[in-house]
Amino acid sequence: MSRSRLEFLGSLAGGLAHEIKNPLSTLKLTLQLLEEDMRKDDSALARRSLRKIEVLLREVSHMDEIVQNFLHFARGHDLKLVQTDLRELIMELLEFLGAEAKARNIELRFDYLGRLDNLVLDAGLLRQALLNLLKNALDAIDPTKGGEVIVRAFVRGDVAGIEVIDTGCGIAPANHERMFRPYFTTKKGGTGMGLPMVRRIVEEHGGQITFESEEGKGTRFLILLPVDPGKHDALQAMVAVDNRPGDQA
Ligand SMILES: Nc1ncnc2c1ncn2[C@@H]1O[C@H](COP(=O)(O)OP(=O)(O)O)[C@@H](O)[C@H]1O
Ligand SMILES: [Mg+2]
Known part of the structure; x- marks a missing residue:
């Protein structure tokens, strides 16, 4: 077309x-x-x-x-970019989800590295994006077995990274390609708009989102964002960044 x-x-x-x-x-x-x-x-x-x-x-x-x-x-959204403390934003989200996680036998953890207090982003939208990822992570874990959801955040040069890791059911390889498609859902009553929204928000910030998953073991989403989307070298920094934050944390 x-x-x-x-x-x-x-x-x-x-x-x-x-x-x-x-x-x-x-x-x-x-x-x-x-x-x-x-x-x-x-x-x-x-x-x-x-x-x-x-x-x-x-x-x-x-x-x-x-x-x-x-x-x-x-x-799309009109971004309201303001200097934001990412550590605080994530702590608030985890606190908000604390009771629900506990009820589902899920332990929430947060690790961070580097200065996270001077990111420039739309805090409301980023919160919405992370909340979507966290809710998916909680949903992936069978409450009769329990598990762990870990958020890791780091800043390296001009790039900030946020990982959302769960020890849940994982994603069947056949579904990997469909994950970010609007209306794709495997949940009863799901909207299938969570991940498309997340990707949209991340990309509006000049960032990118990827994931890796193993069935039965869990899933890891990784968001990379320029520390300041307004800086014109932000995009170059995004391209240069090492995609494996696990090595530095
Ligand atoms: N952390 C995760 N673990 C396992 N599957 C996931 C995870 N996150 C997303 N998914 C899969 O991707 C689908 C789409 O997610 P999403 O767009 O948020 O819509 P919804 O949550 O309404 O189903 C989910 O139905 C689920 O099958
Ligand atoms: Mg969802």
Whole structure:
């Protein structure tokens, strides 16, 4: 397909998603009001209706999530670049996930190396990206067996690296190629938009993301980011970097 045709289809799909967004939020709001009304009535009919309304609300929320993801993904983000302490950002995320990890018998660990307090990035977006990777890592571990999720961060010259490692189920080789494709998911109720979003955010920062995985053993994602995407030598630094941070940490 030609590039202009692709762009045309892209903007058509974007317009469609945007048009769906408003009626969808009206639908959601109205269902919530209806739900409130039904709760006030304790007849058998009202109780049955309430259960149906809950199903509708769940499905509408799922649609809403799909549309939101699509719009963010299709349009990209305007980065708000600010000096950020990556160590702090990661510690906050791990704290946020602490209770959930514990409930699933998962130990969270954080190792870091070098000065992480002067990265220039969009903290909200990077947090979203790391949260997606961490949630996938937690999901990969069977809670009856438990396991470990390790985050490692380092800065080397003009490049920052973040690894998210889990001792989970790993990824079948046949799926490696599909991992970053929109809507690819192996989870019940999954959106398949997590990794495409992560990649999008990393690339918007001028960085790159790779992974390696062994079935039954676990998975390691590696994000490399220029310490300051505004510096024009940042890209060269990215190309020059050694892709095996394990050797230095
Ligand atoms: N750490 C991981 N370990 C094993 N499989 C993973 C991991 N991260 C992602 N995957 C696989 O990639 C798929 C897509 O992930 P993602 O885009 O985040 O969507 P979702 O989490 O909604 O399924 C997952 O369904 C899972 O099969
Ligand atoms: Mg996910």
